[in-house]
Amino acid sequence: MKKLLIICICLYCIFPFAQAISNTQQQKILSLSETPIMDGGWVEERDNITVLHVSGSHYEMGFQHGFLLQEEVQQNIRAFLHYAEKYLPLNELLAYWNISRPYVPLEYIEEMQGIADGANISFNDIIASIMAVEYSDHGCYGIAAWGIATSDRQLYHARSFDLPSNIQDPVSGKYAYENTVLIVRNPDNGASSLCPAIAGSFHTGGGMNSEGVSLGIQICWSKDQTFEGNPYHFRVQEVLDTATTAEAAMDILNTNRTHGFNFIVSQADPAVGFALEQTANLTYVGTHNDSVESIQPFWALEHVVRRTNVFIEPTIAATQRTPYNPSGFIAFLKLLFLQKTNPFFAVYQLYQSVSTQIYKNWGNLTLNNTMNVLRNGYTGDGFPLLRLIERLGKGTGMAEAWNQWVACPATGDMVFSFAKDDQMAFRTETHYVNLYELLSESPP
Secondary structure: OHHHHHHHHHHHHHHHHHHHHHHHHHHHHHHHOOOHHHOOOEEEEEOOEEEEEEEEOHHHHHHHHHHHOHHHHHHHHHHHHHHHOOOOOHHHHHHHHHHHHHHOOHHHHHHHHHHHHHHOOOHHHHHHHHHHHHOOOOOOEEEEEEEOOEOOEEEEEEEEEEOOOOOEOOOOOOEHHHHEEEEEEEEOOOOOEEEEEEOOOOOOOEEEEOOOEEEEEEEOOOOOOOOOOOOHHHHHHHHHHHOOOHHHHHHHHOOOOOOOEEEEEEEOOOOEEEEEEEOOOOEEEEOOOOHHHHOOOOOOEOOEEEEOOOOOOHHHHOOOOOOOOOOOHHHHHHHHHOOOOOOHHHHHHHHHHHHHHHHHHOOOEOHHHHHHHHHHHHHOOOOHHHHHHHHHOOOOOOOOEEEEEEEEOOOOEEEEEEOEOOEOHHHOOOEEEEHHHHHOOOOO
């Protein structure tokens, strides 16, 4: 009883002190929201969509992001770390980061620190979650169409961002794709940009900037890889922040390469799109009329480039798969028995389905028609195997679109959709915004 009395007295003394610390922390957070670090950062709701505006230095943009979406960022970071535990422990992810860190521009490390500080999470946790996304299973599809392929000769850039739908916060039960956000970014020294994304990430592997440059990424599994380079997360953001041409964008993407990726990169003036395939040591750049685009079973479409998660250039493809043909019977058997390591038959089905939709609408592609190409291609009408794969492959990232978007970089127009309520993005409503109108807004 005497010991119990002493404990109670101690708790009685400590509680007011702990409460004072808690109140001080709350006052600190409240005061931070009124400081210059938050100037130009705010959140608005448009048609039930969260739009995040960030501006200033990289640290300031990161802090605004983390502070304004604190709960959502915390949920997503927990979700990705929980997901990563299934295949890579936290210490291994951080070890990979330590190898890559010397290649990452300092300003993006500062921005990640800003997100961590604003969201009240550790820097290591947010970095580990980014590295988990870097090396997780993506689906994704990218398209650029211009010239005679479109109804008005403008360039239209489209992308579907696909990740496993079962990435879930173990605390709140919320799925990461439910914390989607449209990010309007206006850095002090660089181009403004517009990116459909998720809380806690600059982007989800693509977007468009005010210089008329657009891009999207598709992860491509390859044996030719290294951690001694700049993770794609930061290279993509550097393109959006600094690239004024497609050529400049591809120079950034090809510097300090790490793993296997396909990129679709485009520019508005003069309108042109490129497919960029890369591994740690190999790279290919081509456009619609390059002979590589027609190596069977793939085929070229005039003034259109597109990619999924399979390489087309044979030397690069050899680092990914054998046999080369991902549509054949052997590839089908590998999908049945080795699904996690040989998804290429399924990926080709998606390539074929969306490509068929592009062909049907070729010459008449607009902002809306290109979005319908993505949506109908993912629905898989006329491709029963794709529809079956989609149903059976839940949780693999195959055709599990978290967001889909089409941008016209010449005008700043974008149409997009976000996954919600257990419905992937190709089955939800579409929304329309304009980059330049969003940039002209002032905080409420």
